[in-house]
Amino acid sequence: MINDKMTKALNVQMNKEFYNSRLYLSMATFFHDINMDGAASWMEKQAEEETEHAMKLYNYLKDRGARILLTEVPAPPTSWASPLAAFEDAYKHECDVTKEIDDLVELARSLKDNATLNFLQWFVDEQVEEEASTDAVVQKLKMASQGGHCALFFMDRMLGER
Ligand SMILES: [Fe+2]
Numbered sequence: 001m002i003n004d005k006m007t008k009a010l011n012v013q014m015n016k017e018f019y020n021s022r023l024y025l026s027m028a029t030f031f032h033d034i035n036m037d038g039a040a041s042w043m044e045k046q047a048e049e050e051t052e053h054a055m056k057l058y059n060y061l062k063d064r065g066a067r068i069l070l071t072e073v074p075a076p077p078t079s080w081a082s083p084l085a086a087f088e089d090a091y092k093h094e095c096d097v098t099k100e101i102d103d104l105v106e107l108a109r110s111l112k113d114n115a116t117l118n119f120l121q122w123f124v125d126e127q128v129e130e131e132a133s134t135d136a137v138v139q140k141l142k143m144a145s146q147g148g149h150c151a152l153f154f155m156d157r158m159l160g161e162r
């Protein structure tokens with residue numbers, strides 16, 4: 001039987017992951033709007049992954065016989081000052097998510113909920129990748145910004161290959 005406090009916290013995280021999906025989808029529309037279709041496709045794939053994260057939490061709550069509650073998902077931002085600003089936001093956002101996951105781990109530990117602790121390890125590993133992949137794009141965009149439009153064009157093509 002899963003603890004009420006843990007159930008509540010996992011429900012909050014599930015809803016946050018649905019928000020994360022919408023945030024990246026909003027970034028995708030921003031990139032389509034400025035004709036960077038490669039970056040847009042990168043963001044669409046990222047949005048899909050975030051929905052998968054939400055569904056992992058959904059299925060875990062279901063398996064534990066916990067009540068699942070879908071709440072209102074806030075509207076994400078719709079525009080950014082530049083391609084770099086969008087990816088910098090993505091990186092910062094992933095760092096915040098890592099903190100959220102760490103807090104969930106702490107809660108599971110304090111409740112001696114080993115099943116949830118074990119379940120959360122996947123998210124701990126995933127966040128290492130999420131921070132690394134968004135930061136890698138930030139660093140490359142910084143390089144590309146010194147190379148003008150041509151560098152940005154090739155960067156966009158590379159992002160489309162994800
Ligand atoms: Fe996520």
Ligand SMILES: [Fe+2]
Pocket residue numbers: 020050094097130
């Ligand atoms: Fe993420």
